[in-house]
Amino acid sequence: MPTKILSVDDSRTIRLIVGKAFRPYDVQIVEAANGEEGLAAAVREKPDMIILDVTMPVMDGVTMLTKLKENPELKAIPVIMLTAESGRDNVLQIAKIGVRDYLVKPFKEDQLIEKTARIVSLQKKPAA
């Protein structure tokens, strides 16, 4: 069974980059465009991990993460925050809520894979 990763970002560009990064791996990517859609997708899909943007319309990543941690069925899902803001205050705020790791934009796809592999199992797809 493939590892299921939920990618929550209002930017289609970032969702495409995340999808591209995991293409060589046996990973199923589920996408959501904001925190509200992300929460619904987390309930529905029970992903193995969530990659979550911070700044989004409708519901931002910090609010989604807070709600995730309040839900007994979802709170154990590991989260990597993806943020364009590397400032101390921002990092401290998201660290307090409980993320497994974070990645600052701009980022290399290799960094995303490396951080993900520390949290969930990543199996390379067999060569075609």
Added chain:
Amino acid sequence: MSQTVQITDVCGFMTRHLADVFDTMLSMKAVHVPNAELPAFGERVSGSAGFGGESVTGAVYLHLSAPFAKQVASAMLGLPPEELSGESEVNDVVGEAANMLTGGLKSWLCDAGAPCAVSTPAIIRGTSFAIEPMPDVKREWLVFDCGHDRFVVEVHLKFN
């Protein structure tokens, strides 16, 4: 708050940060061209994001020619230009690049003692438009070369 951050510092940071964004996300080398004339674009794609806090407000604009914007989108998404799904995909990439530039600046300003928040990015595409800053806003243009293409980062900054 006393004004501890100068626009020259902001431009210095932005010059380094833009080169980092282009190198990391696009594997492209962008070189700052000091005192260069602003390029004359035909169709232009401009991505922008604003920032605001108690002591500082402003915006960052990334101005690219339409053909170069397509090249940037192709590089960021790892797709040949002909496989891009259209203007909306290019617009989204330019908006994300503007978001990364502004997010980096926001972090730098916060660490420099001027906390602020960032808006979601916006895109303007066209052949004839001008961006005018509000009164008392300092504006700087930074011109970059990337291969044979020239593009501009425009920074607006106001200390309250």
